[in-house]
Amino acid sequence: MKKKERHQLLRKLVQQDVIRKQEDFVDKLHERGIEVTQATISRDIKELQLVKVPAQDGGYRYNLPPEMNYDISKKLSRLMRDAFVSIDTQREFVLIRTLPGNAFALGSLIETAKYSEMFGCVSGDDTVLIICRDEESAERFQRRIISFI
Amino acid sequence: MKKKERHQLLRKLVQQDVIRKQEDFVDKLHERGIEVTQATISRDIKELQLVKVPAQDGGYRYNLPPEMNYDISKKLSRLMRDAFVSIDTQREFVLIRTLPGNAFALGSLIETAKYSEMFGCVSGDDTVLIICRDEESAERFQRRIISFI
DNA sequence: CCTGAATAGTAATTCAAA
DNA sequence: TTTGAATTACTATTCAGG
Numbered sequence: 285m286k287k288k289e290r291h292q293l294l295r296k297l298v299q300q301d302v303i304r305k306q307e308d309f310v311d312k313l314h315e316r317g318i319e320v321t322q323a324t325i326s327r328d329i330k331e332l333q334l335v336k337v338p339a340q341d342g343g344y345r346y347n348l349p350p351e352m353n354y355d356i357s358k359k360l361s362r363l364m365r366d367a368f369v370s371i372d373t374q375r376e377f378v379l380i381r382t383l384p385g386n387a388f389a390l391g392s393l394i395e396t397a398k399y400s401e402m403f404g405c406v407s408g409d410d411t412v413l414i415i416c417r418d419e420e421s422a423e424r425f426q427r428r429i430i431s432f433i
Numbered sequence: 434m435k436k437k438e439r440h441q442l443l444r445k446l447v448q449q450d451v452i453r454k455q456e457d458f459v460d461k462l463h464e465r466g467i468e469v470t471q472a473t474i475s476r477d478i479k480e481l482q483l484v485k486v487p488a489q490d491g492g493y494r495y496n497l498p499p500e501m502n503y504d505i506s507k508k509l510s511r512l513m514r515d516a517f518v519s520i521d522t523q524r525e526f527v528l529i530r531t532l533p534g535n536a537f538a539l540g541s542l543i544e545t546a547k548y549s550e551m552f553g554c555v556s557g558d559d560t561v562l563i564i565c566r567d568e569e570s571a572e573r574f575q576r577r578i579i580s581f582i
Numbered sequence: 583c584c585t586g587a588a589t590a591g592t593a594a595t596t597c598a599a600a
Numbered sequence: 601t602t603t604g605a606a607t608t609a610c611t612a613t614t615c616a617g618g
Contacts, residue, residue, distance in 0.1 A: 287584070305610065321586050326612055330487040336611095337498070338479040344594090349486070436602070454592060470604050475594055485593095493612090 550574040
């Protein structure tokens, strides 16, 4: 498993599970047959800028990075939660799949948001293709998008 | 000094100083003649829900809770709509002009928002000068700011 | 680069006290 | 309830090796 995939998985896990400490990540990955140590998770958390937030239940939990929430990002978030199916990158391209009929709206929002990594964007019925400035941008962009889910 | 006052002070400190670890809080309070230990700060942080965010400079810093940052971006948006005049970049600098008397407030908000692109910020009466990490950051930062209008 | 093992460095909690 | 001292628990980094 490559670092990139693991990062994606961590983002998913931190949202669907309650992760109270780094060892929880390690355990979750072990359950999936992925061998990784706390040291690596610590580094991943740093790169992904995950934060440990004191929770209302008296404990702590890791969360996605506190991002600036514009109106756009709230709309994006809502739409992503409703209609997001999958995301993938290939070179400088990012492909987002949505439920049928939602891709155009998503594409419009993404265009409005004017992400600096983005060079262009074209939407169909259930697919948005984003062309980024380069491969690195595509990865960063993907992370941004995933964080809306 | 009562807990409540200390909490208020911590909120202020976390915004105006770079707090990398809990001991930094302890030191800052000692400078002000307030005796307190790391244990207490840890409890305070929990109650205030401050978070330790991996920073872009490779370190970490404590920050206000994400929800509070959200409030800040709303304020920023309101102020921008009210007082924004122009924005321009030159190399790693971004210059924002506002209606007279509004720049200081804007600068404070921008500083509080702790944008990763930003290195420093100085405000006058109708001008905010932001020094970014590099030219690219300045451009990205400019886009972010414009998106508030 | 990326990682794990070991370890150093921080942070959270326990326990006793006021 | 709130706190500090001590301790435990957790997280970050160093160092060596893919």
